[in-house]
Amino acid sequence: MRATHLFLVGLSTLIFAVHAAVREYDLTFGTDWLAPDGYWRKVYTINGQSPGPALECDEGDTLRIHVHNHLPFSATIHFHGLEHKARPWMDGVPGVTQHPILPQDNFTYEFKVIDYGAYWYHTHVGDTFEDGIRGPIFIRPRDSRPRPWRLISGDINEQRSMEEAFRKPYHALLFTWRHEDMNNVLIREQKTGTNPVCIDSVLLNGQGRVICPSQTVIANEAGDQQAMGDVDVKGCMARPTYAFVNKSSDLNPVTCSNTTSSYPVITASRHASSDGGWAAINLVNAGGLASHTFSIDGHDLYVVAADGEFVVPQQVQAVDLIVGTRYTVLVRLDQPVGNYTIRLPLFRFAPQLISGFAVFNVDRSRPGQAIQGLSQQISLGSVKAQGLPILPPANGLLASVGIEDPLGSNFQSRPSTNESEPLLALLGSVKATSVTNGVEVDTLSDFPAGQPGYPPVNTACLRINSTVCQPRMLPSLEPLLSKGQNLTDAVDAPLQVRPAEWLNGWDKRKDQQGQITNVLPTPQNLSRVWVRYNGTKLSGARTQNDSGLAPFPAKPVPQGAADYTIRVTVALANVLTWVVSPRAKPFQSLRFLQQPLLFRNPNSFSINEYEGTVIDLRNGSIVDIIFEQAFTKIEPEGPPPHPLHKHQSKVWVLGQSGPGTNGNATRFPFNSVAEANRRNATLLNMRNPPSRDGWQIPSAGWAVVRFEVAYPSATLMHCHIGHHLAMGMALVFREAPELFGRLQVPSSIRDATHVPGTQIDMPYIGLSEV
Ligand SMILES: [Cu+2]
Incomplete structure (x- = not known):
């Protein structure tokens, strides 16, 4: 795996040195059984994952995308926002620019990329993109394009640091998620007149959890919206029907069960220097329903691009995203190393009181590791002898810790010899049978090989003795591992149950739903929590002024x-x-x-x-x-x-x-x-x-x-x-x-x-x- 990967990196570097490259991807659409928010359902996947892999290239490259449609219905790919000037038949709209790709058929999209920045792709048949056929696109702009960094800072080192972060962005696809597929939703809409506006969770990169609002939350957060009518157990305030079509007796009762799946984590590495440096996040509202707000407790965001293209930067504390839009934000890493809550509420006056959450993990970059900006892949390799505090020395295992950047070009790995070295976050969802010499970690999901740059969540690679290294999705173990527990115990132990601190991010109230497993960090400074559960901005937080994004x-x-x-x-x-x-x-x-x-x-x-x-x-x-x-x-x-x-x-x-x-x-x-x-x-x-x-x-x-x-x-x-x-x-x-x-x-x-x-x-x- 590693060898192949390095070979690919080497090859692409060679091509860059010469000229624009042809970037080739194989995307196989299929059907899987997954639990993105802890609830199992049929999900349409790309190469076994959803969202699909990031398509990354340089401006001027040619993208060649081979689609293999193993779905039971037709599909296409629309490259949302990209122009196909010379080949308008590559736009991916059935009945408009192409015939839909039939089940079991293939289709190759190929076009020269004349845009740059953050985009996304999705199928354009019916509403099936909402069931999983979507993924991010990032096009690194030509060096000759002017960057807006100097409008943020006059310091040349800061500008360099911003550029470095910008070239290795974290892709954050935000979307609303339902427990039934859109075909069901649309049939019900037509048969009952139901306006399908309520959802089950808000996800980041296909990960999150179901959070049913308690009565306390509803009482405190619904506010004047409650006047619209009762708030159901999902926090939904919309009336079930429009006008004269009213068959509410044909609808199942609304139910809600909390899940305890992992929160997604974005990891950023602080510079050792006092200024901390920068991270870049490509925010994409890849949903099909609602507008989201994105904020990170304690951090300011600089909006530097909108729908791909650079803009005159705006310093904000939250970004509002309507469906389909993208914003690239630079995050100044000026806060202490630690975990911060990412809040993803729907807009105020959305018909549902619901929010997604994630963790922003600010790590320390260390000498010998050229890690700046965000790392998407965290690998544990070559587990060998004694060492890491999280592993029982009796097992005779040692992990080496490396960080791989999203483009795979800065991979560094070294044996861990220092007991005090903190283990980086292990995240994802996995169940370990046991970790002893030579025993493979049993995983729930494999990271699809051959897709550089885009794990669906943070992944790790465990190589035990000389077994072949397989990148794996790993669980939210960090809070436990950092306490020095051994890995076996940590995996087997039920995750800690704490009061739902996400509820009091904006004030001191405590929720009584003790069953919610909570690994969200407690805000270090309540005056730097920017948005409330119901989408209201707090603490004088600003969002971007869209009409001013020149x-x-x-x-x-x-x-x-x-x-x-x-x-x-x-x-x-x-x-x-x-x-x-x-x-x-x-x-x-x-x-x-x-x-x-x-x-x-x-x-x-x-x-x-x-x-x-x-x-x-x-x-x-x-x-x-x-x-x-x-x-x-x-x-x-x-x-x-x-x-x-x-x-x-x-x-x-x-x-x-x-x-x-x-x-x-x-x-x-x-x-x-x-x-x-x-x-x-x-x-x-x-x-x-x-x-x-x-x-x-x-x-x-x-x-x-x-x-x-x-x-x-x-x-x-x-x-x-x-x-x-x-x-x-x-x-x-x-x-x-x-x-x-x-x-x-x-x-x-x-x-x-x-x-x-x-x-x-x-x-x-x-x-x-x-
Ligand atoms: Cu509309």
């Missing part, structure tokens, strides 16, 4: 009047179906089964078939979209804000507004951007607007975005709430369709095996139903 360097928006102004009212086409199209029609699921729009011969069909959900835009044009909500007033049940995402090219977000102070909806008061600029020069930001591929249509408010059509492609723009998309909340742009005839789509892709009408694993909505 691109760095400047990315000027084209001025003047648009060639197209598309006015879209977000509305319910029926009680279940949100739409985002000018004629209030959904882009129905059957569209994903049709001949891909990109390949369709324009002479043989009319886009009128698509009922206004496909819009043609000439090459070279400037396009403005004005979004408004149909609701006139905020009501208990809505309208929800919708997280929009446009495929391929990014948009400039010119302006957004929430409801008026009276709660009434606000409309965009002009007919066009040009008119707005003439009559109210400050309403829209035409100077340095943010460049994003995800933005929000505020509840009872409006949003205006602008983009340019620069190459032929068929691009989906849709709500990224999974069940909204599945029901048709999407619009497709045929960009530069007059150039489609010049696209040289390989026949293997144009004519890929496909079985229209049978392979989408999601509820089918017929034309007559809407």
Whole structure:
């Protein structure tokens, strides 16, 4: 394993030295039985894990991704936020840019990477990405791209340290998690009218636990939201149904059971020097439902990139992420070595009182280990003779401790000879049978080999005597091991039960649910806990100001009047179906089964078939979209804000507004951007607007975005709430369709095996139903 890995590292280094590389990945989609939050369920996996491996490369490289679809239904990969300028058929949307990849079929995505920064990938068939087919992408930018480090610190060493951290980020995929798969959820939605807004847990990189709110928590945290109605045992406040569809008798009673699975841990290594150095985290809201807040007790965060691209940095204490968006944050490691709680509540006014938690472990980097920033893999290798305090000397075992950075390029290993050396965190989930000479550690889950850089959680590799080293996921043993217990005892002992300290992170209250196994650290300083369980910000904590996230360097928006102004009212086409199209029609699921729009011969069909959900835009044009909500007033049940995402090219977000102070909806008061600029020069930001591929249509408010059509492609723009998309909340742009005839789509892709009408694993909505 090690030898292979080193060989790969050596090879890729060689390639970098020459030129852009071809980065090749094999992704096998399959079905597994996993317990990400302690509750076992069917999970769709990539190479046996979920989230899938990180796809990492350098800007300008070619990514070649071989997909092997072993799912019982069709799949694709959409590279969320990436542009495929020369090959728009690589965008991964069935019925738009490709045929869905059938079960047991293969497909190879290959394209030159022209973007940089933090992205993610997921399947785009139905809502199945929410069941596990998703993973992170990180593209290291060219050296020639200006970095915003000097705007944070003038100190050249600090800047160097920031760059170093940025190049080895920790990938943090945050998402809402359910105990049943989305196909069930969607069927129930259609049969009962249930608005499926409640979840079972909030996970980081597919790990976390179920935390049922106690009556104390509900009483103290629900606050005015409680006025909306009863809070159920999951903390959910949403009414189960919309409008006239009401079959609540068809719903099972809501239940909740706490689990005791491990909290995920992010480990950062402090510099030995007094300033501590930096760590970088690529935050991704990879969910399909809710907005999250991310904060680390005691630490400030510097937002340095949004949706991949550098921005003028903002110093904040919490980051708010709507679905699909990414933020790269630098964390200044200026706090003492120790553990800090990461808090992941849903936004205030989400329909559920629920939060995820994780641990931020600040470690000490030591001489001889070039470890800065974050280490994702923690390896124990070559267990041999006497030594580590955690292992009973009688066993005759010794571990050597090494740290591997996410890119696998700085691996260092050395024998541990010092009894006082602290063992690094052992994390994950494992059950050891016994640890004696030559006995293998029995694990629940193997770390898939051959995927450099992305363990699903921290992993360790135990090599006992000369047995081949297998990286393993390991349990949350650290609190026990650090007490000097031996490994066997630590593994066999039930995890310690402590009062639920996560509840009093923001005050002194204690929860009485003694059964919750708690390994979250007690805050060292309550005045530096930034968010409350219910999402409210504390202690004057700031979150990022999205409208002020100016691109760095400047990315000027084209001025003047648009060639197209598309006015879209977000509305319910029926009680279940949100739409985002000018004629209030959904882009129905059957569209994903049709001949891909990109390949369709324009002479043989009319886009009128698509009922206004496909819009043609000439090459070279400037396009403005004005979004408004149909609701006139905020009501208990809505309208929800919708997280929009446009495929391929990014948009400039010119302006957004929430409801008026009276709660009434606000409309965009002009007919066009040009008119707005003439009559109210400050309403829209035409100077340095943010460049994003995800933005929000505020509840009872409006949003205006602008983009340019620069190459032929068929691009989906849709709500990224999974069940909204599945029901048709999407619009497709045929960009530069007059150039489609010049696209040289390989026949293997144009004519890929496909079985229209049978392979989408999601509820089918017929034309007559809407
Ligand atoms: Cu939506």
